[in-house]
Amino acid sequence: MNLGSLPTQRFDAVILDLDNTLVDSQEALVAAFGSWAREYRISPDQLTGRAGWRTRDIVDAAIEKPRRAEALALIDELELTTTEGITAIPGAVEALSALHEVAAVATSSRRPVALARLAAAGLEPPRVMVSGEDVERGKPEPDAFLLAARRLDADPARCLVVEDAPAGVEAAHRAGMSALALTTSTPSADLDAEAVVTDLSEVSFTVGRDGVSITAPGVTAG
Incomplete structure (x- = not known):
């Protein structure tokens, strides 16, 4: 592991x-979208590569137009009620506590x-949150991150994005921001981030x- 610059x-x-x-939320996502896909007879292949996408964009890509409204309503209900097993990612509590007023969440959900x-x-939402319905275009477009920066x-150019999906890393770079990627859902080889x-x-x-600094035990700039 190297945090680069x-x-x-x-x-x-x-x-x-x-x-x-x-x-x-991986298990919850798999359960919710699995039930939804079975209802609409969608194969798993049709959902491959959609990590980081807004729910609305996934529905638009997989469902014919006349049924999109009902399909979106169903997946919204499934996602809202499927929360069993969701836990904080290791280090999340500490990160939000340390960052406090200079942190934002920008999610496709x-x-x-x-x-x-x-x-x-068990996490408190930060002061600034940008969700999928707040922007015209979802990731990999930069809209969510740019809106979060404006609200903060x-x-x-002085914002760091933390992401787990290739679409999110791409969105960060399109916004002119640096990206720190986590391998919680995606192999490191598929994450073109600064670290x-x-x-x-x-x-x-x-x-x-002078701002927010990031360090890691035993890691030096490279």
Whole structure:
């Protein structure tokens, strides 16, 4: 593991994805989308490569237009009620506590779903949250991260994004932001980020007068 140049940089804000970045929701996602796919006779192949996408965009890609509204309503209900087994990702509590006012969540999930998952994991939502319905375009477009930066009054060039999905890393770079990727759902070879770690327990954030710094035990800038 190498954090590259990230330890030498200072950031105005840290914008974190939610699913499999702050909360381990993989089993809940598989259960909810599995039930939904069976209802609409969608093969698993049709959902492959959609990690990080908004629910609405997944529905639009998989369902014919006349049935999209009902399909979206069903997956919303399934995601909202399927919370058993959701836990905090290691290091998530410490990261949010350290970052406090300079942290935001930018998720492809809809706001009620995001809040339900945070609650299930025992995490307090940060002051700034951007959810899938807040933006015109979902990841890999940069809209969610740029909106989060505006709400934090932060320069995008001085924001660090924490993500687990290739679409999220791409969105961060399109926004002009640096990216720290977690391998909680995606192999490191598929994550084209400035640095890749297993989860948030491998890094520490410190808020100082000159901004947010990131370090990891035994890791130096490279």
